[in-house]
Amino acid sequence: EADIYQTPRYLVIGTGKKITLECSQTMGHDKMYWYQQDPGMELHLIHYSYGVNSTEKGDLSSESTVSRIRTEHFPLTLESARPSHTSQYLCASSVPSEQYFGPGTRLTVT
Amino acid sequence: AQSVSQHNHHVILSEAASLELGCNYSYGGTVNLFWYVQYPGQHLQLLLKYFSGDPLVKGIKGFEAEFIKSKFSFNLRKPSVQWSDTAEYFCAVNARYNFNKFYFGSGTKLNVKP
Numbered sequence: 001e002a003d004i005y006q007t008p009r010y011l012v013i014g015t016g017k018k019i020t021l022e023c024s025q026t027m028g029h030d031k032m033y034w035y036q037q038d039p040g041m042e043l044h045l046i047h048y049s050y051g052v053n054s055t056e057k058g059d060l061s062s063e064s065t066v067s068r069i070r071t072e073h074f075p076l077t078l079e080s081a082r083p084s085h086t087s088q089y090l091c092a093s094s095v096p097s098e099q100y101f102g103p104g105t106r107l108t109v110t
Numbered sequence: 111a112q113s114v115s116q117h118n119h120h121v122i123l124s125e126a127a128s129l130e131l132g133c134n135y136s137y138g139g140t141v142n143l144f145w146y147v148q149y150p151g152q153h154l155q156l157l158l159k160y161f162s163g164d165p166l167v168k169g170i171k172g173f174e175a176e177f178i179k180s181k182f183s184f185n186l187r188k189p190s191v192q193w194s195d196t197a198e199y200f201c202a203v204n205a206r207y208n209f210n211k212f213y214f215g216s217g218t219k220l221n222v223k224p
Binding site: 031033035040041042043045048050090092094096097098099101102103104 | 119140159161200214217
């Protein structure tokens, strides 16, 4: 089983709040990813990182931001949550042959 | 950008029935192909992968997939499903020239009736 962790698992928050979704991995992988997953839809890549101090936006435009100060940590931040941000957020890390996923954070913005 | 199509969004089978889930991708170059599974309440995990060699690959729990290059397809199969196979299945691809980005299909929900 992969050692990749996400907290919180579930979050219900009001509009306008700032939130940070945490993601950590203990495998020493350089590459990490954030995906947005909605029912019946593809996983959409919103951010990725090739290593410390390296972050890129993914194919799906997102109002969130990420940082990569340590190899094992890749948090995602929403400065002002809106109902349109309601979704499941998956964090992953990878080697070329495989991606390893965390359990996800289900975010609901009311 | 590449795209991955999974034709069946929801499949319902009885135990012991055979399963085939379709997956097609759009990229014309050399690719690596994956099937991931997400059991209820659990995280996505790798079922099987194809990089090169024998186009028929075997994964965990009796699953297999066949890469047909001419059809840009990587269909998942299992001869006899079990109730415990109830899950959502995702096909994914990444290009050999860029291992860093993975593209996923929209998933197929499989319900196996006992």
